[in-house]
Amino acid sequence: MIVAKYRKRELVSNYTILTILALTCILPIMLLFFNSIKPQEEFGINPFGFPITIRLANFVDAWIMGEYAQIFLNSSKLVIGTLILNLTVSGLAGFSLAKLYPRGSNAFLVYLLVGVSIPAQMFILPLFLMWKEFGLMNTHLGLIIIYAGLNAPFATFLIRSYMIQLPDELFDAAKIDGANTLQLFYRIALPISWPVFLTTGLVVGLAVWNEFLFALTFVHDDSKKPIATILFAFQSRFENNWGLVNASAVMMMAPIVILFMFFQRRFIAGLTSGASKG
Amino acid sequence: MSIFFSKNSIAWYFILPVLAVHFMVVALPSLLSLALCLTDWNGFGKINYVGFENFYELFDDRYFKKAVWHNIIWTCLFLTVPIALALTCAYLLTGITKGQMLFRLCFFFPYMLASIISCQIWKYIFHPLYGLPAWLNSKGIDLIPAVSPFTMKETSLYAVAFVDGWHFWGFLVVIYITGMYQVDNSLYEAADIEGATKFQKFRFVTLPLIRPIFIFSIMIIIIWSIPTFDYVWILTQGGPAYSSEVLATNLYSQAFDRFNVGYSSAIGTLMFIYTIFIVSIFGVLRKLGWEI
Incomplete structure (x- = not known):
């Protein structure tokens, strides 16, 4: 224009x-x-x-003093675990909503829309008490389930809107060849929908990597904390040692910068996808 | 048996896992919160039903009222400054071709930073010893006193909002420019023939045509301003002297410092009611045929 x-x-x-x-x-x-x-x-x-x-020794110092080998492993575990759980459940649901036409699926879409507008503070305390009951406090699994749930509506909507464009004939042909519904999903829908899974994965991964509130509330052991809350603790512990604090922040940012250079358009399209659909 | 394997049931089996995870993480605790806001539970011991006691108490609570007022200020700030800046910026961007993508990436990048990192950057820039004010003072420019605005009662809320806004406004630029590129070029040519100025074209062509995205941005700003937490908690924890306390930090300290389960659930419930109210207003407007 x-x-x-x-x-x-x-x-x-x-x-x-x-x-x-x-x-x-x-x-x-x-x-x-x-x-x-x-x-x-x-x-x-x-x-x-x-x-x-x-x-450059700032990085070495920060890495050793902050015990970042463990911390980065924690963050990576959270990201990978969330991606596996979230993409599996959202992928299945997105496929069903787009191609299997279940009766009453509109009610489910409304449920998800209400779900995204509930502020986290509304349910964080009861969730905390529930997780305590279940023994999921202070565990990575507990946080992974939370992150998968929080990001489920976004992922489901995005995957659904992509799969809806796939031609029905593709699935009909496979059905004639005797494929069952699950096979339709992982033999046909999954291989041709990889772009949307990549976009969703990048956005969800970024959200988990950066997440603060739930990590602050649900993990209290320093050895289990992800990088975001460790940096928060680090800031007060090494108050005026700016070299170390900044080196830590750069290390946290590095994976994002690298991924952003490769996937700019995907990141931008994924993060703004709510807006274009209105 | 056949009903379990009918086409419709199988379709629902595919939805069940996501429903289970989301229900357990979001819906069930929200329902619990709705129930607990009518009790005086403190996390231990017996749960007593107290009716709307918590809400009466809330409306008398000085700090709660302060937090509500700060959230209103916060919403108003975000509805004006970032929107104005982003609209201008997106409009200017559509007028250039060389380097447009680079500009877009620059504006968007802060949006991808973790809250903890943006906070750290600005904490340093406003640092009383190393920061910008101190540096200017040392150069003999005594415009701003060398104190961190995060630690002053008068400025803490605005300073925190500034940092959050700095991180957020690039997102608006990108969604506005996406909308502006969907505008039919012939409309601008028609306006050119009529001799419209740039501002007139912006006011009478661009703005009406990006209205859906514009309204959407207003809605998400209103909704996202309510649970704002990260920036306040990291930079000031609501202080000094509650001068930057917002609803979310108020709730968080009620919940996790004092374990006032009933009380904090009441705050959460009010936040939820407000959000649903806003969403339904926009829903009704859409039903009434406002193209949003």
């Missing part, structure tokens, strides 16, 4: 405004990088610039 033929002067002002706004988004993140490789002594004289001496 060309809104208008812009004159040169206008173009310059457009670019200037946009650049200033883009810098307010990016410069603070750059600062995080700079500070993660800055030695502690330098913060007093050079709080905002590129480090005069580069100290």
Whole structure:
């Protein structure tokens, strides 16, 4: 779309405004990088610039002092576990809603819509008490079930809206060849729907990696905490050791930056998918 | 037997797992919350039914009222500043071709950061010793006193909202620009022939045509402003002196510091009723034929 033929002067002002706004988004993140490789002594004289001496050992120190080998394993376990559980159950449901036309499925869609609008604070305390009863407190399994449930409506909707476009003839042909319903799902629907599973997986994975409230509430052992809540504890423990704190934050951000470089469009499409459907 | 293997039953078996997980995590505890808000339970001992006692108490609670007021301020802030900024930005972006994608990525990236990281970045920038104000002071520019705005009663709420807004507004840019690209180009050409200015084109062509997305963004801002928690908890924990307390942090400390199960369930229930109320308003408007 060309809104208008812009004159040169206008173009310059457009670019200037946009650049200033883009810098307010990016410069603070750059600062995080700079500070993660800055030695502690330098913060007093050079709080905002590129480090005069580069100290990569910040990362090593943070990794050892924060026992990050364990913490990153925890976070990865949560992400992978959630993805397996969430994509399995949402994939099955999305397929059924899109292609098996169950009677009364509209009621289920309304249920999911109400489900997404319930604020987490409404149910976090009873959930906490339930999880205590079930012995799921302080366990990764407990958090995985929570994350899978919280992200289920989003994943189900996204997968359903993709599978709805698949031609019915494909499934009819397989049925004639004697495939049962489960086979229709994993032999036909699953292999051709991988793009939507990738998008859903990226968005859900990102949400789990960054999640704070439930991780704060449901895991109290330092050795079991994911990176988000460990960083929260780290901030007060190493209050003014900015090099270490920033290096930790960069390590938490690194996987996201790398994935974002490869899958920008998928991330953006997935995270904004609610809006385009209205 | 055949009813268990009918086409319809099999279709429902596929839905059952997701229903089970979601019901256990969201629906069942929400229902429990609805029941517990009528009791004075403190997590141990007997559960006594007290009717609407918790709600009467809430409406007398100074800190609760403060939190409600802060949530209102929060909602108003987010309904104005990020929306205005994002609309301008998206409109400017549609006018350029070179580097447009790069700009979009820059605006969007903060939205993907974890709350803990955005908070840490801005905590450093506003740090009383190392931060921007202190640095400006050392250069002889005494515009802002070198204290962290997160630790001052007058500014804490706004400072926290600023950080959350910084993280959030790029999301709006992307959804608005998606909407703007769906606008038919011939409408702009027609407006050009009529001699419309850029602002007129924005006001009378762009804005009406992205209305569905615009209304959607207003709805999610109102809904998302209610349970806002991460940024407040990480940056100020509601302090100093309750100056940045919002409903979610109020509920959280009632629930997990004091174990007032009934009381915090009452707050949660009110949040839920409000959210459903907002969603149904938009639902009714849609039914009435407002294209949203």
